[in-house]
């Protein structure tokens with residue numbers, strides 16, 4: 001039985017909430033009717049063996065797609081023996097908490113080294129400062145809060161604005177909501193990269209930062225950082241490079257034999273960079289790095305309180321208690337991989353991207369969006385790309401849907417470089433295009449949601465989506 005509260009349902013004329021949830025039930029709440037659902041804490045504890053059995057059951061079902069390389073992004077490495085190595089680390093450090101550097105001084109030592117190694121990949125010089133956060137979103141929240149506070153103090157900007165290409169990750173908009181910053185969204189050009197002229201025209205006396213992505217999530221395209229940074233430098237505002245997705249591939253692209261523009265601290269005007277160790281850094285989930293060109297910016301990120309009755313309190317990032325394990329694992333991942341390991345993996349992924357791009361251009365009716373390297377977005381002018389996406393889903397692929405233009409993407413990882421995954425992807429894509437051309441795929445389960453989002457006002461669709469999220473997290 002579907003259970004939900006119809007929050008603001010009246011805003012959603014013409015949309016059948018029940019049918020949307022029915023569609024989502026199979027995918028997002030598949031266990032509801034089949035498994036025991038704990039709604040209260042059990043009177044007596046449950047045996048370890050039984051809990052392990054339960055988890056093994058879920059793991060068997062949920063690990064298969066990514067192990068087979070059928071998932072876009074999400075698991076960036078996933079091979080033994082790295083997984084066993086992480087288990088060994090966890091055993092030693094599961095109790096550590098970065099909030100207590102006095103008890104575990106090794107944790108900030110690891111953080112300093114992660115920051116320093118990351119900075120060296122980004123051509124950072126001595127003054128660069130930074131922190132290890134819990135993920136890309138937190139790094140971005142921190143950078144935006146930093147610019148807000150820095151420019152409030154330095155130039156008295158009280159109604160701050162950041163300039164965002166429309167392809168920038170939603171965490172920038174989330175930062176705007178959380179920290180009362182006005183987002184100024186500019187379009188992208190025909191290459192799906194930031195429109196520099198539009199950015200220039202959008203700058204005002206309240207601008208605190210410009211954002212560029214290397215690459216962006218939807219289309220995997222690369223914003224012209226040198227040009228954006230010049231605009232930022234001219235007006236003395238921040239320039240944030242979002243390398244959450246690319247931070248551990250970008251530095252190795254040239255070594256892998258492909259062209260790549262300058263984008264990091266080697267570019268004057270770039271003032272901060274986010275780069276995720278838990279993506280192509282191959283660390284387990286839970287870390288990202290945020291870097292600033294100097295300590296003045298970094299100071300605006302920090303929280304410190306010397307007068308609390310509970311004693312001296314300070315945190316470098318948003319969280320209070322912070323598990324030490326993800327930090328230790330990120331540190332170990334970087335050392336284990338070394339430059340050589342990262343170049344090896346980057347080359348495998350970039351070569352796979354090259355193969356897929358060339359193969360897609362040989363399939364009539366579909367096209368690659370923009371000029372990406374390893375996040376390959378596929379669209380079509382001849383048929384509904386959501387139907388192709390649906391057919392790919394029917395064949396077991398878990399790809400990400402895109403809009404404007406409608407399409408889907410695959411973010412290639414180590415998993416796609418294995419066995420004959422890329423050949424299988426291309427064969428399934430070819431056959432999906434044929435099925436759609438032949439009228440064999442009638443409807444796409446997600447298309448109504450994407451369709452709705454493209455015609456209704458953003459406020460309504462956001463409210464609608466929040467009702468879906470409430471449903472997801474309700475028993």
Ligand SMILES: Cc1ncc(COP(=O)(O)O)c(C=O)c1O
Nearest residue numbers: 135136137169215216217244245
């Ligand atoms: C370009 C980009 N920025 C930021 C993020 C946010 O990272 P996270 O999901 O780790 O918070 C992502 C996630 O995919 C991303 O692709």
